[in-house]
Amino acid sequence: MTIERTVLVIDDEPAVRRLLRLTLEPQGYRIYEAGNGQLGLQEAAAHRPDVIVLDLGLPDMEGVAVLKRLREWSQTPVLVLSVRDREADKVAALDNGADDYLTKPFGTAELLARLRAVQRRAPDGQEQPVFVSGDLKVDLTSRVVTVKNKEVHLTATEYALLHELVRHAGKVVMHAQLLRSVWGPNAENQSQYLRVYITHLRKKLETTTSGKLIQTEPGIGYRLLASE
């Protein structure tokens, strides 16, 4: 809580804005608020916040439209917070540049964790050379993966998949993105590959004590649990 971070909340419900203020301020965030999309874009331009929390159902314009306009000039991480729980809505938001998605009602702890995750990889930030989550340790420079300090042997494809998940640890990574980055641009419809390799990865990385390391977001993608 030494460095003050700024967050812009774009939501038309004053109750939600107030609540987020109450929740986030004690965590060391400074809050800016906007009640509609236009205002939200102005605030984003004026204050250059570290992170944006965006509702999809805004009175003046769709949240996805706000995202599109925002992404024309800004790479600020965006967490979408909405009541819409259909896969299609989630995919549309993620496709248009949202970094993650959380449906209302939501738990405070979950919200804070997601906010941290979307900020972890700043656009120009350096990758951490070593990634640690629970028992899992991935050394990205030497490409060595260990679980409970025991080395695990991964095939090239398995490692590529894990690497992509590590790069976005804590955030949801869409199927299409994983397929594209691991198997190439023509593999986007081959979701069987992905299932099979995720299964392999889970067998190799998850121990009885670690629980679910790779979480499934049905219809959307996978999320690698990031340790706090």
Add this chain to the structure above:
Amino acid sequence: MTEPQRPNPDALLAEIQREEQAAKRGQLKVFFGMCPGVGKTYTMLEAARARQSEGVDVAVGLVETHGRAETEALLAGLPVIPRKKIEYRGVTLQEMDIDAILTRHPALVLVDELAHTNAPSSRHPKRYQDVLELLDAGIDAYTTLNVQHLESRVDVVQQISGVTVREAVPDSVLDQADEIELIDLTPEQLRKRLVEGKVYMGERAATASENFFKEETLTALREMALRATTEHVDQELRDVMRAKRIHAPWRSGQRLGVGVGPSPFSGQLIRWTRRIAAAMDAPWIAVYVETSAALNEEEKKRLTKNLSLARQLGAEVVMTTGDNVANALLATAREQGVTQMVVGKPIGNRFLEFIKGGSLASRLIRHAGDIDVHVVGGVQKGGGATARRPWSRWVGADLVRDCAVGVGAVGVATAASWLLQGLLGYVAVSLVYLLGIVLLAMVLNRWAVLLAAALSAVAWDFLFIPPVYKFTIRSPHDVMMFSMFFVVALAMGHTTHQLRAREAAERRRERRASALNRLLESVTASASLEDGLARAVKEVDALFRSRTAVLLATTEGRIDEAPHSASTFSPDVKERAVAAWAFERGQVAGRFTDTLPDAQGLYLPLQTSKGRMGVLGIHFEERDTWTLDENDLLETFASQISVMIESYRAIETAQQARVAEESERLHRTLLDSVSHELKTPLAVIGAATEGLDTQLKDAGLPLSETFLDEIKAANRRLDRIVTNLLDMTRIDSGRLPLNLEWGEARELLESAVSQVENEVSRERVRITVPENLPLVRLDYGLMEQALCNLIVNAAEHNPAGAPIELSAQLDGQTLQLRVRDHGEGLVPGEEKKVFEKFYRGTTARPGGTGLGLSIVQGIARAHQGNIEARNSPEGGAIFTIRLPVETSEQPA
């Protein structure tokens, strides 16, 4: 020849396709013999009984025992499909009932006498066509056939035996046989059987023996039967060798071509070529050269017959145009890669041929280059059916009128010459006659011109050449002028005749093109499908002097009962059946075709690359012939109409999709705003409670925790109710698009359990999934929700401490997901009711909406699956979701 010693990929592909098609089609076995009485039917029945004892479902479609006792004994044990009675001109005929066979659908059907001609008004004119349809339907068939009924052998048999063979089966049918069994008997054995009365009964035996069963005839027939079988075996052997890459002489560098025309002799040529082609294992084509000379009705009929014979015998028919038949034939032959050309021996007038530069055969031979030319001799059949044009054609009202005009014109020329004689002298007046002949040649028939030339010569000689009034010519230049009349008449007449014929052909083509053009224009200008069809029907009716019905395809893949409103005639029940046949098979049927030719109308399937759009039915007012030309044109029309229907259908579909999309959008907007209104306060309460909890803990005031827990629990319940209500609305709307994905059942179960962690602690749930369960395709989001509901439901009824058991297993292509609790189970009679909306089980705890299980059912049904609830014998309830799924093996 530098033919490579490896299988040609096209040939291999054809072989594979043939095998694939054969897998779907029924297998055909032909019991083949040299003549009646060799025991084909007997052998067939024996073979059928052997198959029956193997457990094959055999049925007799039709077997003729001819009263032979042994044969009848064999037939006794086989189920016979009753024949169909057909009334024809007061006589009751019995025919094979093809529809009954198709309905009964045995594995193997026996059909005797493949060459039989069906009674009029049967579906197909020939029995072999019935058999082909049965094979198409996937039924195996055994049948019998004599060599004399094989199309390519018909001529030879007639020559050998002197018996006219009326019933013939195209060789291509025998080629399609998967197996041919030759029933061979020596002529002596056969004659012995005949004497014993085993072949024909009673008196007929003696007469038959006199005629057909003469020893030398039998020997010849036997040789032919053996040869035909060998050819087939040869072909089979080559197929096998080709597929297995066995090096063998590749005979098929050859390709045969035969020139076909309206001559009755063409039929023999075609059969000859087919025999040679089969023996050489070479593909063959039949070429027809359309010249500018118009054909009369009889010639047109014969041409159509010849071309369809060629097609039936397996030739590819190629049509071309040109007045120099030899050149056109050779050009086409070169284009098609023909290596050997077959033409008939010249039987025309030697002198005419000389003028034309030799007979067709000799001109072909002269210009053939590296193409070999076979010149085949023909047997002139009696009955005056010669290759020459009938005289009747030349003698008509037109000719009489033309001659009269010619005589009159010569009279006028004579009168003019008489007047001018004094001025010009007798030599110069001949030019007046010449002028007359030239003018006449431009307008009259050439015979009339010749007559005029003769009259002119006589008149000039008699009236003007000195000595006048005597038929004498002295000076050489008079003789020259005299013959000049005839030369000019002949030359001019010929040229004009050709010009006129060409003009006529041009006009015909022009008429066709403009008809097509009009159709295209009116179709493009149409505003709707109704309008377009009405215009198209009008064009068709005008051109073919017919009435037309359009039967459109329905969404269930049939054709509409009622014709489209644009139609100008309405087919009755019988005609509709013909139309339905044409539609289902995608083939032309009805009048002037091989299928149901007794129908009143001709029915063409309207098809495009996207599928069948319907059927076009044409009802002719008065018409006895139907030419290839007209058929081509009608087919072109049909394809244009099909394309039009297709494009209007596409527009219609797009409109429907737009409406559906719009209503979907409205629905979504409504749901979104309702869920926004309900869920936002819930979210605020939830998050605020959590915040309060933290603050109280920080402040060291843990007392209120119980109250907070109550608020949290109530909030979660409220949230679940709202979610359920919204989901139910979505399911009820019928708009539950599935997002199918590949995934693992284990993952599905685990993720469902973690979704409800707040309500059902993880330790209480036991998951059983077999190792190496294949990947399955499901909507994982929806299915997870369904399982959550089932788990929450189970937890409600489960006594404290008892486990909830979750399992998944694959049973063939059905995925079974099971949730089991150890509670009191369902009250009998409640098993179905629990899935009804708002039904609350008698044992349910208060507070639910009674929607959870109906949502599960809705999701299962959206996957084309179902859900079932029952009590376990060991107590507790079991809910089983069964889903038909695609599976994909997991690699190890």
